[in-house]
Amino acid sequence: MTARAATAPVPAGAPARGVWAAPGGRRVRGVIHASRRARLAGTLREHDAAAALVTRPVNVRYLTGLNSSNAAVLVTATGEAAVATDSRYIETAEAVCAGVEVIEDRDVAGVLLARVPGAARVAVEADHMPVGLFQRLSGAHPGLALTPAGGLVEAVRTVKDEEEIAALRRACAITDEAFSLVVERIAPGVTERQVARWLEAAMVELGADKPAFDSIVASGPNGSIPHHSPSDRPIERGDLVTMDFGARYDGYHADMTRTVAVGPPAPWQRDLYDLVRQAQRAGRHAVRPGATAHEVDAAARGVIAEAGYAERFGHGLGHGVGLEIHELPFLGPARTGRLEDRVPITVEPGVYLPGRGGVRIEDTLVTRGDGPELLTLTTKELLVL
């Protein structure tokens, strides 16, 4: 794959690419991106900033539609915007970025800061901009006060528009369908790694961009490791098998976990499964606009604690999903903030018993005023294969 261009070209007349030819086309997409930029602009007052310089690729994509490894966008508090990218992406940028000035320059951040008049405060992404670049830009633009701000665009991204939810819905449907295709092939002797490959191949075959993250397949005792990497361990009769995976579709990430039994489950396995299922249901039922992050967590965690397994559920209950697999908001005992409407989020309690195995059940759902919309529709009945 070619690296950053050494000289100028890239041919004229590059066609709009697959994703940009999607329903609605450029004009509608342009309206969506403009409304996202307007929401960002509306938050700049809190940061006491005249403009925001956004360089994190996923955030540039969110604000402009441009998917590039080297691009930046400047959004002023009055809602004006300009985007800069290098020669490799300039044709795409011109095709995609409606209502935004497009500038070609390799120094994407520098060229945009040069446009800021006078002595202004410009917010930059505290959790993304490398300190080396920050120091270089501050030195080159002594009139500007570059101010690191955390979660500048990520906070705006928390509440999704319906176009984003539609992409997530499709990502989750692909995930469900891949599960249903692969679960029939799971049997004693099949390895964790094979199951992971089957899931990933099925998702891509069904139209996913790619897997949303490295799939987790954990069988038997490996089930006690929440982030187990699929190994060459053959699945055995009597195992519980936890699969945590998802599809990425049009940039949006699905996330689902199911635990199945291979052969009739032992009583402890069935009890553990029922407990986690009950906790997961309690968590889902607590998801609503206005709920706090820790009370949703507590709804599920309380069920597990009640059963004496508090110490065996060591991670948070869930997290937002969207253009990233982990994004705001996070659900956990120490998490603050309230859920808003139209926030996609996972609910994924688990109980992990060292040396024995574990169970995790996870859905992706969306907060709605009239009750959460479930996006991953695979049954949560215990499947006995």
Next chain:
Amino acid sequence: MTARAATAPVPAGAPARGVWAAPGGRRVRGVIHASRRARLAGTLREHDAAAALVTRPVNVRYLTGLNSSNAAVLVTATGEAAVATDSRYIETAEAVCAGVEVIEDRDVAGVLLARVPGAARVAVEADHMPVGLFQRLSGAHPGLALTPAGGLVEAVRTVKDEEEIAALRRACAITDEAFSLVVERIAPGVTERQVARWLEAAMVELGADKPAFDSIVASGPNGSIPHHSPSDRPIERGDLVTMDFGARYDGYHADMTRTVAVGPPAPWQRDLYDLVRQAQRAGRHAVRPGATAHEVDAAARGVIAEAGYAERFGHGLGHGVGLEIHELPFLGPARTGRLEDRVPITVEPGVYLPGRGGVRIEDTLVTRGDGPELLTLTTKELLVL
């Protein structure tokens, strides 16, 4: 997929994972990582630093073997090291990191800086550490002089050890084999997207971790766009089809491009192919320890310029590959520095004719004193399908 742990657990007795059970096992790997840390320690004098704090995940992996999204390693100029990670990764870290103190803490950078005695200068990664973290750490450790340094570990990573080259060799072999399986299926009516999916599925089936990057498949006029995303365009008789793809194996990235003809090529297509092949050969022959980055580039670029297509070859000639798909060194007209021994690098000239199509031919090879070792072995004869 679970997000960062909210509380403590992760079970005891987690088994060593696939990659760590690889040939040689932990002890040999430990020696390799120690020698890499020693090379980093040897460079700290240039930075006038008593220690380096490394937080970029790929660099932490390189120096310790730990593959984690939240870990840091401190390496002192005397070669001592400590690694910190959170509860999700602590079992793996203890299993994997030989000869290194392992500390559990969510604030991985802060806990390591607290270990540095007195008023020392500590180098941090200028191109990776976010400015927000830099400011927080500087405030919390006023006695230390945190100093951003560019390419701190990346420079050390340029020259590979034989274990790394072996992983790349395997990644390239998988890439070759996937090409040979998929090329038989390319015919008029097949879409670019289908070819990309076949290549990616074949690589995973053959043992790749995953594709090394999003595959490029560009047919007919799309071939003039170096980074074309595979579309639903059906391949037609008379097309040139450029495929730029590769496998990732054990974390190491292969990179290969081939252009094939579907049906008998027109004279201009054959001429263009022959030109690029000749340029690619000239580039490969210029690869040797001691050559400068721009003279290798010029060897290939000169052939293309001589034919009058200088303006139609708009990117650099190649780039290093390893734990990343694009890493040091880069080959281009404005690139400086000399190649050393045991540096894996791509050679990938291309000529792009807007509206008509293009040709790119790329290999991954390794500098050796007795002539480069070619890792991608697929023929560069023009295949007519």
